[in-house]
Amino acid sequence: MIQDKELDMLLASYPVDEPRDENIFMEQLQHRLDAIDFAKAYHKAEMQKARRKAVWAFGIGTVAGLFMAIIAIALPSPIELLAFGIHSKIMLFLMEYLPYVFMFFCAILLCYGIIEFINNQGTNVYANTVKSA
Amino acid sequence: MTREQFIQTVKCEQRGLRRFLLTLCRGDRMTADDIAQETLVKAYLALDKYDERSKAKVWLMKIAYNTFLNHRIQATRYHYEDIEEADSLRGEDAADNTFRFQQLEQAMAQLPETERTTLVLHYFEGYKVEEIAQITDSSEAAVKKRLQRGREELKRRIEK
The missing domain is CATH 1.10.1740.10 (RNA polymerase sigma factor, region 2, helix turn helix motif)
Incomplete structure (x- = not known):
């Protein structure tokens, strides 16, 4: 068994393996970091695009919804025409609020349509960009 | 940054x-x-x-x-190299540094991972105990213990 002092000298003088090809190593690292930066920038751009689409869909939907609400309020209630002979309170209730129910489903369909339209526009722009590249 | x-x-x-x-x-x-x-x-x-x-x-x-x-x-x-390979490289002079380094290398290879890492960081890379504790996510007492155990084990395995 060796002594402490001898072990210290051995550890201090041990020729540790040195790394080589520093330039190649740094070059490889730079390429990797470039790929990461590209992916980050692309992701950021996609998020911004998605936010813009959401704002547009919200804006158009709100305007269309308000427009439809005004029309619905302006129209006469169909209850006077359709309630002839009906005594059920539930049916009468539904008929009274039929314009609003109709308006609600139209709003959902309109919203879905706007989002699909904007998404398709985005897809077409991407497809054209890929084609031209 | x-x-x-x-x-x-x-x-x-x-x-x-x-x-x-x-x-x-x-x-x-x-x-x-x-x-x-x-x-x-x-x-x-x-x-x-x-x-x-x-x-x-x-x-x-x-x-x-x-x-x-x-x-x-x-x-x-x-x-890692077999112990027999070190024997075949033994020089006639027992104080031959190459042989000593090979013995050290093999003794280090047989240490548990945590002790080997601690010894490498301290003796070959010059890190202090508190820095090694941060790197290996341990306490300073644990690092000191590993250094002590590692040294004892190396002394035992390396022939005089």
Whole structure:
């Protein structure tokens, strides 16, 4: 068994393996970091695009919804025409609020349509960009 | 830290980092450099979590050590030289340094991973006990204990 002092000298003088090809190593690292930066920038751009689409869909939907609400309020209630002979309170209730129910489903369909339209526009722009590249 | 600052930091620290990994990987340069690259990519991705009050080299070494441990779990065992090979290289003079270094290398290879890493960081890379504790995510008392145990084991295995 060796002594402490001898072990210290051995550890201090041990020729540790040195790394080589520093330039190649740094070059490889730079390429990797470039790929990461590209992916980050692309992701950021996609998020911004998605936010813009959401704002547009919200804006158009709100305007269309308000427009439809005004029309619905302006129209006469169909209850006077359709309630002839009906005594059920539930049916009468539904008929009274039929314009609003109709308006609600139209709003959902309109919203879905706007989002699909904007998404398709985005897809077409991407497809054209890929084609031209 | 910006990308340029990160690159500057890496240029200063990459030699020590790669040397440490080369020792842990027992001379396998390709694997050591692969782990080093993975370490630096992880560090770049975690730049927003880097505390500029702490030393960059300690932070990088910590990521390197964890990456090495993950790599070791996934990969097969590293081959290390048989003891018989050291005997065949023994010089006639018992004080021959090459033989001593080979004995040291083999004794180190037989140590538990944590003790070997602690000895490498302290004696070959010059880290202090508190820095080693940060790198290996242990207490300073545990690091001191590993250093002591590692030394005892080396003294026992290396012939006089």
